[in-house]
Amino acid sequence: MEHLLKVGLAQISPVWLDKQATIAKIMETIEKAAEQETELLVFGEGLLPGYPYWLAYTEGAAWDKKVNKEIHGHYIQNSIQPESGDLDDICALAAKYQMAIYLGTIERAKNRGGHSLYASLVFINASGKISSVHRKLQPTYDERLTWSQGDGHGLVTHSIKKFTAGGLNCWENWMPLARTALYGQGENLHVAVWPGSVHNTKDITRFIARESRSYVLSVSGLMKKTDIPADTPHYDLLMEKLPDELSNGGSCIAGPDGEWITPPVADAEAIIYTQLDYQRVLQERQNFDPVGHYSRPDVTRIIVNRERQSTVEFKD
Secondary structure, three states, rough: OOOOEEEEEOOOOOOOOOOHHHHHHHHHHHHHHHHOOOOOOOEOOOOEEOOOHHHHOOOOOOOOOOHHHHHHHHHHHHOOOHHHOOHHHHHEEEEEEEEEEEEEEEEEEEHOOOOEEEEEEEEEEEEEEEEEEEEOOOOOOHHHEEEOOHHHHOOOEEOOEEEEEEEEEEEEEHHHHHHHHHHHOOOEEEEEEEEEOHHHHOHHHHHHHHOOOOOOEEOOOEHHHHHHHOOOHHHHHHHHHHEEEEEEEEEEEOOOOOOOOEEEEOOOOEEEEEEEEHHHHHHHHHOOOOOOOOOOOOOOOOOOOOOOOOOOOOOO
């Protein structure tokens, strides 16, 4: 039935900073979700190949420090370029199972020279096509030491059966104008991806659902110090400096009334499933619609630049 959608929230850890091993784990997760007839599967922020936890513990802002340069170089080598085929196997599985996927990645942006990194949320449709790559608009705090600022090109929505889905990365979800850019395109299924931890998801998930009168899927990763591969650069230093737990999950689902469907799930690697009913969106829009009958575009509105930004424009 077109008004029902089976979703899965993939709360897993990466094989940290190992691109190929993490892709293999993502593909195993897709296979498991397919057994449950999942139609939309979502993974956390930067899962492929992992979040830059080291920055907070290795004097990440110190100038010209060898440890940060070497881990950063390793990070670049394990980041992804969709144009180079890095996601082809994942796309093929999406097509095989007719499953749409939101995947948090670290992108080595080819159109920006291929050496700078972006926290990019990739949407793969049920035909296995990459339909959008949203580069995080504003990296948060120490993330700016390794990730670059994105652009508005990925502020788009996608049709999945009766639903209109859109997604943002981590603290972008606190940016009211970024949310509004998606609401204005008819979003009624909001995907919020996080590196992990209940403290990130426990309040804002229900808030966005209540503000937008939409379903909200918050999907987080997990990470413990023991998950770090032994061949990671400066492994011994990381073992000394990092806390035992880096991300504890917190994936959850709120309904269009702002109430929990699934409260935050912590400390467990799992795929969290539920079925969404589009009719509930229509019912909750009766008394509030932030870009429709409860808006005043004659007084306040936003302009969104969706050009993909690049330093060089060639005219041959």
